[in-house]
Amino acid sequence: MTTAVAGRRGQVDADVVQERRSRRTAYLLLLPGILWLVVFFVVPIVQLFTVSLQSDYPGAPGYYYRDVNFGNYVDALIQFWPHLLRSLIFGALATFFAFVLAYPLAYAMAFKAGRWRSVMLICVIAPFFTSFILRTIAWRQILADDGIVVGVLQALHVLPGGHITETWVAVVAGLTYNFLPFMVLPIYASLERADPRVLEAGGDLYANGLTTFARVTLPMSMPGVLAGTLLTFIPASGDYVNAELLGSDRSTKMVGNVIESQFFRVPGGFDTAAALSFTLMAIILVLVFFYVRRFGTEELV
Missing domain, CATH: 1.20.5 (Single alpha-helices involved in coiled-coils or other helix-helix interfaces)
Known part of the structure; x- marks a missing residue:
């Protein structure tokens, strides 16, 4: 024992x-x-x-001393709040349009592509093999005043201004294109893992295609939608390349352009650039927190 x-x-x-x-x-x-x-x-x-939080020496731009100066945040927000708001709006628009374009594409790849699935997947990933800046410059050529897009729109009399570049439309279009794969791939991954028998069960219960999509397909793909939305909105809101190459000097500048300018072009602008960077990050974190709490799933929350 x-x-x-x-x-x-x-x-x-x-x-x-x-x-x-x-x-x-x-x-x-x-x-x-x-x-x-x-x-x-x-x-x-x-x-x-x-x-x-640093303070600059009076009369000596570019020289700082350690401080706890929250006034930098107040000054930055008072001076550049339009750029901050514009960044969030452009990021939200790009995310929305990316979702509208990505979901049908991901759905087709997951359920309808068949043997063409690999080819479509490669086409989605292929832009990553090209420089981000080169892709944006290419969009400037596509949307140029003498390009085919502007020519067609002018022929249809739906382009009152006569041009697309240096407008918010061009910036949002560039953001949507450049970050579209970040929306497609997570949604495709969620749909590809979906059990086809569950979708068939919707038809067996006499649900039409729209009802099956709203009650079965979309909820099953929500983890991918949530991930794709975050992967698109966060970098799009902080982007400055598209606004720099496709936008104008004033009306389309985003907060990323201000941060870049304050860091590298404005003497003594480090504290303002850092305050704007931290503010943008804090705002995005708050928005992401409430978004995940509202639309999150058990797999992500």
Whole structure:
């Protein structure tokens, strides 16, 4: 009896030791990723926040001293709130149009493409093999005043201004195109994992195609929709390349253009640029939090 009890205790001790070793192994495997996040995410964020609170020496642009000056945030918002609001609006519009274009494409790839699925998937991914800037410049050529798009619209008398470039339409179009794959791929992944038998069950229960889509297909794809929306809205709101190459000097500039200008072109603009960067990040985090709480799923929340 004593031997059996001792054997059980020995087995329990061995299991405890094995569990501790497994935990240590898991922590060791996580350590490189944690160090990467700390060095390249946490430290830069802290540095950005400290820079946003610095004060510049009077009469010496570009020279700062450590301070806790929240007035930088007030001055930045008073001066550049239109650019911040415009960035959020352009990001939301680009996300909406990307969703409208991406969902039918992802649906066709998942359920209708057949042997052409791989080809369509390659076509979606192919733009990533080209420089982001080159793709945006190409859109400037496509939307040029002497291009085919403007020519067709003028022939149809639906382009009163006579041009598309240097307008908000061109900026939103560029954002939508450049970030479209980030919307297509998550939705396709969700739809591709969907069980076809569940979709067939909707028809067996006498639901028409629209009802089946609204009650079955769309809810099943919500994890992909949520992920695609976040992957599109967040970078689109902070983008400055499209507004720089496709927009005008004033009416289409986004907050990313202001941050770039304050950092690299305006003497003594580091504190303003850092304050705008931190404000944009904080606003996006708040919007993402409420969006996930409202539309999130058990897989993502």
